[in-house]
Amino acid sequence: MVEKTQETKKSFQLPELRSEYIWAVTFIVFLIPTMIPLGTQVEMTPMTQEIYNNIQALKPGSIVLTGGAGVFSFMLENSPAFIAFLKQAARQHLRVVQLPLGIENVPFFKYCLEAAGVDESAGGPWKYGRDYVVLPYLPGGDPSRVSFLTDVKRTVNTDVYGTPLSQIQLMNDVKDAKSFAYWADASGTDIPSLARISVGMFNLPVIGFVHAYYYGVWSPYLTMYPGKMWFTNGIIGGAQYESLMNYSGLGHSGIDAYQLTSIYYFVLFALGNITMYARKEWKE
Amino acid sequence: MSATLEYIRTNLTRALIAVCVLTVLISYFFIAPPVTAAFTELSKWNTNIGTFALFTGLIVIVIRFARTIINRQEDWVFCLYTLILIGTWTTFGIYYGVFSDTYIKAYYSTKIALHAASIGLLIFFNLSAIYRVFRIKNYRTAIFSIAASILVAANSPWGQNLFPGINTLGAWVMDNLQMPGSRTIVVVAAIGGIALSIRILLGLEKGALRAVRSGRGGGED
Numbered sequence: 001m002v003e004k005t006q007e008t009k010k011s012f013q014l015p016e017l018r019s020e021y022i023w024a025v026t027f028i029v030f031l032i033p034t035m036i037p038l039g040t041q042v043e044m045t046p047m048t049q050e051i052y053n054n055i056q057a058l059k060p061g062s063i064v065l066t067g068g069a070g071v072f073s074f075m076l077e078n079s080p081a082f083i084a085f086l087k088q089a090a091r092q093h094l095r096v097v098q099l100p101l102g103i104e105n106v107p108f109f110k111y112c113l114e115a116a117g118v119d120e121s122a123g124g125p126w127k128y129g130r131d132y133v134v135l136p137y138l139p140g141g142d143p144s145r146v147s148f149l150t151d152v153k154r155t156v157n158t159d160v161y162g163t164p165l166s167q168i169q170l171m172n173d174v175k176d177a178k179s180f181a182y183w184a185d186a187s188g189t190d191i192p193s194l195a196r197i198s199v200g201m202f203n204l205p206v207i208g209f210v211h212a213y214y215y216g217v218w219s220p221y222l223t224m225y226p227g228k229m230w231f232t233n234g235i236i237g238g239a240q241y242e243s244l245m246n247y248s249g250l251g252h253s254g255i256d257a258y259q260l261t262s263i264y265y266f267v268l269f270a271l272g273n274i275t276m277y278a279r280k281e282w283k284e
Numbered sequence: 285m286s287a288t289l290e291y292i293r294t295n296l297t298r299a300l301i302a303v304c305v306l307t308v309l310i311s312y313f314f315i316a317p318p319v320t321a322a323f324t325e326l327s328k329w330n331t332n333i334g335t336f337a338l339f340t341g342l343i344v345i346v347i348r349f350a351r352t353i354i355n356r357q358e359d360w361v362f363c364l365y366t367l368i369l370i371g372t373w374t375t376f377g378i379y380y381g382v383f384s385d386t387y388i389k390a391y392y393s394t395k396i397a398l399h400a401a402s403i404g405l406l407i408f409f410n411l412s413a414i415y416r417v418f419r420i421k422n423y424r425t426a427i428f429s430i431a432a433s434i435l436v437a438a439n440s441p442w443g444q445n446l447f448p449g450i451n452t453l454g455a456w457v458m459d460n461l462q463m464p465g466s467r468t469i470v471v472v473a474a475i476g477g478i479a480l481s482i483r484i485l486l487g488l489e490k491g492a493l494r495a496v497r498s499g500r501g502g503g504e505d
Contacts, residue, residue, distance in 0.1 A: 019412045026411050043444045043451060073399035106382055107391050134383060140334030147327035155331060160383045192470070201312070212439070216458060220467040236439050255441065261407065262440035268415040269433065276419045 014278040017271065029264050033256035040239075040252065040259050048081075048240040051207050051230045055085065058181050060093035063173065065180040065204075066109070067135075068187030068194075069102030074211060075187055079108075080238025080251030081209040082186040083116045087245055090118035090125050095170055096132040097180070099148060099156075102187065103137050106160060110134075112186070115250070129168045134160040142193050149177035149202045177202035185209065191218035191231075199228045206230075209237070298487055305485060345370070431457055 058064075066082075089096055100106045113132075118124035126132050135156050138144050147155040152174050158164055165171040173179060183198045184207045185191070191208055195218075198204045205228045210218065212234025221229055232241060235258060238251030304326060310316055311323040349363035380387045418429040437443030438454025447453075483489040 017415060022412045022415060023408045026408050030407075040441045042441050045451070045455075071399070072396055073403050076400060107388050107396070110383060110388050111392070136382075138331065139338060140331040143327040143330035144334060147324065147331055150324050150327065155328060161381065216462050217466055219458060219463050220470055223463070233439070259440055259442055261411070262436050263442065264411065265414055265436050266433070268411055269418050269429065272415040272417075272419050276421070 014275045016275060022268065025264065026261070029260045030257055032260060033253065037248075037253070038256040038259060039248070040255050042236060042239045042243060042252075042255060044240055044243065045233070045237075047230055048232050048237055048244070051085075051232060052088070052241065052244045054182070054205075054207070054230070055088050055092065055094070058092060058094055061095060062181040063095045063097060063170075063179055064089060064182050064184050065097050065099060066184045066186065067099035067101055067105055068185040068190040069100075069105060070187030070189040071102070072104040072108045072111075074189075075104075075108050077211045077234050077254075078186050078209045078238070079112055079115070080235060080249060080254065081232040081241045082184075082238075083112050083249060084238065084241035084245045084247075084251070085184060085207075085209065086112060086116035086118055087247075090116070090131070093125070093131075094181075095130075095173075097170070097174060098132065098134045100135065100137045101141075101145065101190065105187065106134070106137055108186070129163075130170060133168055133170050136160045142197060145193060145197050146201065149198065149204065151176055152179070177204045180204055182207050189214065191221055191229075195221040195225060195229065199225045203228075208232070210234070212236070301484060305481065342370070342374075431461065 055064075086096070098105075098109045100109065113119055114122065116124070118126045120127050128134075136158065138148065138156060140147075144155065153165055153171070156165065159168060159171075177198075182205050183194060185194055186209045191206075191210065191214065194206045194208070198206050208214075208218070208229070208231040210231045210233070215231055215233045215237075218231065222231065232238065235251055235254035238249075239255040240251070242249050242251045307319055307323045307326060311320040346367065349367050351357075352363045353360045353367070376390065377387055418425075418432065420426045420429055434450065434457055435454050437447065438450045438457075443450050480489065
């Protein structure tokens, strides 16, 4: 009789969700915003606004050093803010020198450049050699960074195409760290080096378009160098920067997906706890 | 190895380390133009060594993997696959140039697409884990789950609209709960780095560059 009661009780227990069901709904949640854009509006944070204002305040012709290390696929989260930054830099008639400190930073920059549509081949205002230059991958880690900021032309001799720097118009105005207004890093993994070397040794302010994960990890550096370092926060930072540039791009697409996923997160969070407590109460 | 060569090898590495480290330290903390010039020169050497190391790495991989393939050792098929990929991409990069449209298109279509897909798969496991792990069984799991939930809501526009102060709360969590932890890790890692540097300088870190004489323990010959 006792065994029969237990068996009956067991059949009433709230079942645990199988992972396959969770994955199926996750897939649908991701699929919806790709078909029906939600047009999510994002709230601005002071940090992103400050970065935008700093770039906006630069005089036309100012040179920004971009680049960094990291893995391309991870950096896709940083790309919305970096693309928006490139658009702003082109609009402000700024000039950019791209220094790849990781091998994947070379194709990453091209990806962002094409997405920003700022090159003259895409109808944009930028001309290679006059407005932007891409340098080849620079190995050697931190000392290479020091060497570059101390003396650019003794560290790097050619651009990514193999053209000597002396033959490139923009590079005539580049000598050392003082030639640049900011270091705009699109990797996020480089922040400690940037803090120590770029800001600490050369007093070159840093803007980081960082992965949401790295925003938390590297945030101590914000208090270490107030007014010298700024970060955007992952996809939402990208969407904020896009809003400031009055367009909707990768950041907004990402945040549409995040919007639904975060709701799904709370549904799963609640379901998990309800299941646990329902089972616990039943046992008690 | 003869005693003389061994003596030179042991002490030369120590001397090199001492010169490099002292040059960096002096140029960082003091105004000493000759030392700064030496430091700048050493930085350039480092870049050259880094470039050279890429070729050394390539040669070492080819030799090692070729040996594995010839001897049909375990996983030799993967070694063959790696060598084919290295050969293809190197030839491709040299022929077209790493910034060319063709190279970049091939790169996007293969490596990046596959890597991005593998990273994208994480969300499926994350959400499944949230259902199973974020269960409030005691105060520790409550803190963990609630802190994570605040950040999820703070980063999502619906959360910001529904709870107007959530953004500020999220920032507070990041700046006051998360940051001390991060800062501790950064500071402790830096102290560990200093301790390790001092040990290397004093010759106590015997594994570093194998800077020990054979028979005195710690290193391999």
